[in-house]
Amino acid sequence: MEFAERPISSKTVFHGHLIDVEVQQVITPSGKKAQREIVHHAPAIAILALTDDNKMILEKQWRAPIANTTLEIPAGKLDQRDADNAVHAAKRELNEETRYEATNLKKISSFYTSIGCMDEYMTIYLATGLKRVTHELPQDQDENLALYEITLPKALEMIELGKIEDAKTIMAIYYWQGMKIRG
Known part of the structure; x- marks a missing residue:
């Protein structure tokens, strides 16, 4: 079974002292589009x-x-x-x-x-x-x-x-x- 998602776009929406926040648009293994919000620390x-x-x-x-x-x-x-x-x-x-x-x-x-x-x-x-x-x-x-x-x-x-x-x-x-x- 495939689990990896494929990012199709990415944007840093916040850059701070402690964290950065990235919003990704991805294609799931089943072919659906989804949004991922990721906090980088x-x-x-x-x-x-x-x-x-x-x-x-x-x-x-x-x-x-x-x-x-x-x-x-x-x-x-x-x-x-x-x-x-x-x-x-x-x-x-x-x-x-x-x-x-x-x-x-x-x-x-x-x-x-x-x-x-x-x-x-x-x-x-x-x-x-x-x-x-x-x-x-x-x-x-x-x-x-x-x-x-x-x-x-x-x-x-x-x-x-x-x-x-x-x-x-x-x-x-x-x-x-x-x-x-x-x-």
Whole structure:
């Protein structure tokens, strides 16, 4: 069975600081015309940062798309400072957002964040052996963060109560739970 669609036209309808939006006209495998709206986003990273006393670092911040605050693991997009290097971006974001550096940084997984409309590809890392940085990188001007350290049982309870609703954070917490089960 054929699945690939054939674009017949494409137009960028919005170019922003964070995203670009493209509208494509396509021909489906069955020969029908359809429209596709695609959000282009830079690759991104997220970090499950675990302290030596076995707590995860969460950030509380405002998220305009949902007009509310969220609790999330540290995360950010790759930019010109990273030269397409996700590990560099993870180290940079960990410094900028938490003021820690990790002795150990291990890739957990990579995935598309919202495959129905967006091409953002995110890699989650596990950061352990955290130490305070000696050189603080500047934080993004538009970020306002409050940091929390949460135990695994508390994090699982917060998911159950709807206090943590961010997908990458939930995925990281369930990975952490799996680490505990596996030993």
